[in-house]
Amino acid sequence: MKEPVVSFYNVSKSYPLYGHIRGVKNFLFDFPRNLTSMKRERFEALQDISFDVYEGEKFGIIGRNGAGKSTTLGLIAGVLAPNRGHVVVRRRVSPLLSLGAGFHPELTGRENVELNGVLLGLTRREIRRKMDEIIEFSELGDFINRPTRVYSSGMVARLGFSVVAHLDPELMLIDEVLGVGDIRFQRKCVEKMKSFKESNVTMVLVTHSVASVMNICDRAMWIDNHQVRMMGNPTEVVEAYAAANGVSIDTRAVNKSAL
Amino acid sequence: MSVSQRLSEKKGGTVSHFGNARNWENQRDILFVLLQKELKVRYNNKLLGYLWSIANPLASAFVYFVAFKILMRINVPDYPLILISSVFPWQWMSNSIGSSPNMFVGNSSIIKKVNFPRNIVPLCMVSNHMIHFLMSVPVITLFLFMYGRAPTLTWLYGVPLLVMVHFAMAYGIALTLASLNLFFRDLERLVHIVLNFAFYLTPILYPVETIPERIRHLLVLNPFAPLIISWRELFIYGSFNWAYWLICAGYGALFLTIGTFVYRRLSWKFAEVL
Ligand SMILES: Nc1ncnc2c1ncn2[C@@H]1O[C@H](COP(=O)(O)OP(=O)(O)O)[C@@H](O)[C@H]1O
Numbered sequence: 001m002k003e004p005v006v007s008f009y010n011v012s013k014s015y016p017l018y019g020h021i022r023g024v025k026n027f028l029f030d031f032p033r034n035l036t037s038m039k040r041e042r043f044e045a046l047q048d049i050s051f052d053v054y055e056g057e058k059f060g061i062i063g064r065n066g067a068g069k070s071t072t073l074g075l076i077a078g079v080l081a082p083n084r085g086h087v088v089v090r091r092r093v094s095p096l097l098s099l100g101a102g103f104h105p106e107l108t109g110r111e112n113v114e115l116n117g118v119l120l121g122l123t124r125r126e127i128r129r130k131m132d133e134i135i136e137f138s139e140l141g142d143f144i145n146r147p148t149r150v151y152s153s154g155m156v157a158r159l160g161f162s163v164v165a166h167l168d169p170e171l172m173l174i175d176e177v178l179g180v181g182d183i184r185f186q187r188k189c190v191e192k193m194k195s196f197k198e199s200n201v202t203m204v205l206v207t208h209s210v211a212s213v214m215n216i217c218d219r220a221m222w223i224d225n226h227q228v229r230m231m232g233n234p235t236e237v238v239e240a241y242a243a244a245n246g247v248s249i250d251t252r253a254v255n256k257s258a259l
Numbered sequence: 260m261s262v263s264q265r266l267s268e269k270k271g272g273t274v275s276h277f278g279n280a281r282n283w284e285n286q287r288d289i290l291f292v293l294l295q296k297e298l299k300v301r302y303n304n305k306l307l308g309y310l311w312s313i314a315n316p317l318a319s320a321f322v323y324f325v326a327f328k329i330l331m332r333i334n335v336p337d338y339p340l341i342l343i344s345s346v347f348p349w350q351w352m353s354n355s356i357g358s359s360p361n362m363f364v365g366n367s368s369i370i371k372k373v374n375f376p377r378n379i380v381p382l383c384m385v386s387n388h389m390i391h392f393l394m395s396v397p398v399i400t401l402f403l404f405m406y407g408r409a410p411t412l413t414w415l416y417g418v419p420l421l422v423m424v425h426f427a428m429a430y431g432i433a434l435t436l437a438s439l440n441l442f443f444r445d446l447e448r449l450v451h452i453v454l455n456f457a458f459y460l461t462p463i464l465y466p467v468e469t470i471p472e473r474i475r476h477l478l479v480l481n482p483f484a485p486l487i488i489s490w491r492e493l494f495i496y497g498s499f500n501w502a503y504w505l506i507c508a509g510y511g512a513l514f515l516t517i518g519t520f521v522y523r524r525l526s527w528k529f530a531e532v533l
Pocket residue numbers: 015016043044045063064065066067068069070071072530531532533
């Protein structure tokens with residue numbers, strides 16, 4: 001077995017419900033109550049989660065809204081700290097930012113590629129070397145020199161995916177953002193991701209799309225109610241997940257190149 | 260895998276990231292790209308942008324001049340020089356502090372997703388205001404010439420030394436406020452009130468000599484006073500006040516320490532509270 005790139009050991013994550021100490025004023029005038037409630041009132045978003053993702057693996061995470069999928073990705077990305085347990089990550093993380101998050105609307109597509117690239121940990125030299133490839137893959141044509149505020153959401157997603165996919169990702173994190181591209185671009189994404197299979201790019205994919213899980217992932221995890229409910233073969237996990245939610249799906253009829 | 264980065268060691272949970280260490284070239288490029296973005300977004304046209312960046316402090320100086328010299332007739336020689344030489348440095352400080360509470364909140368979408376050194380955001384903002392200040396030095400020089408004075412050789416070391424301590428103070432304060440503001444969202448109002456006080460308690464509109472002698476030594480309690488006085492003395496008289504500079508350096512070191520401490524303690528919670 002290959003070495004794990006991401007390991008979660010009994011990880012629990014809870015969020016404070018800071019709600020009422022949002023200001024200096026409230027804090028000062030409500031001090032004692034705030035201090036005690038700050039310690040007590042916490043919301044458990046993940047409870048005792050353990051899993052490994054191995055080198056080169058495409059790992060899918062599914063679950064209902066609020067189950068804790070984005071929290072899991074936040075822990076991998078290193079923007080959140082667990083309250084209990086250990087998270088170990090052994091590669092450079094490249095999160096695919098949700099729709100335009102890393103983009104500034106006034107900057108052109110080209111400038112946004114640079115912005116995104118440096119935030120993801122690359123140098124400008126490395127980005128410039130890949131620039132043409134990125135632009136070509138995104139199929140944005142002349143729009144690449146226009147500010148991204150005039151882009152449609154699908155175009156933003158295309159550029160975002162192109163950036164992450166071409167900047168030598170080691171560990172890609174994708175959170176529910178791929179569905180907005182048009183059908184042709186979806187096929188390109190699937191092909192690109194499949195090509196990652198040969199290279200050693202690891203991918204953690206959060207999605208609500210049955211097709212994505214089945215077409216891209218080698219393994220899937222179902223997070224239910226902040227805990228791991230099931231882990232294993234993508235098709236089986238998807239079927240169990242759908243059944244548990246009272247949705248019947250025919251996994252054999254899923255389009256092989258859709259997202 | 261030789262570089263290991265132990266990111267957090269708390270009572271319960273730990274996170275260890277290996278292979279996520281950024282080299283300095285990347286950090287430099289983040290700063291560079293963010294700065295470029297800032298300048299580009301604010302001013303599409305470079306010349307026009309330059310004019311705008313000077314127009315604001317110049318207009319304030321003009322208003323003060325009308326109010327105090329023409330209307331109230333205060334008797335201070337070279338009053339326009341007094342104003343110009345302190346309004347520009349003060350703009351750098353107050354703009355940096357005033358916009359700092361919004362720094363992390365305004366960039367929440369990337370802070371929530373990417374683990375990049377977030378202190379670069381306030382660093383970039385302060386650098387941006389520094390650039391504007393440096394670009395205004397020719398304007399200050401122009402005023403000097405108009406009043407029969409000229410830059411001196413002291414500027415060669417005086418300006419860099421003062422820029423250093425000014426930057427340290429501004430960045431330290433900005434880092435502190437930007438971090439704290441995530442937890443106390445009404446900090447911005449408070450900051451503007453304090454800035455307003457600081458503006459009048461610092462010798463910007465008036466020369467030091469107008470302050471009664473017996474309380475003048477209290478000025479050093481206001482971190483901005485020695486700084487602004489130093490700038491003014493350097494610009495107008497070409498003199499460099501080492502005692503004041505050392506006090507400013509002390510304040511700079513103090514604010515940097517506080518800022519770094521607050522940022523380190525809180526940065527793990529940024530993504531939670533945004
Ligand atoms: N910053 C936060 N502060 C408080 N609660 C949060 C925060 N982020 C997420 N939560 C809560 O944690 C739970 C899991 O959230 P998330 O991981 O975003 O779910 P999802 O599986 O839909 O991505 C949700 O109930 C959400 O309300």
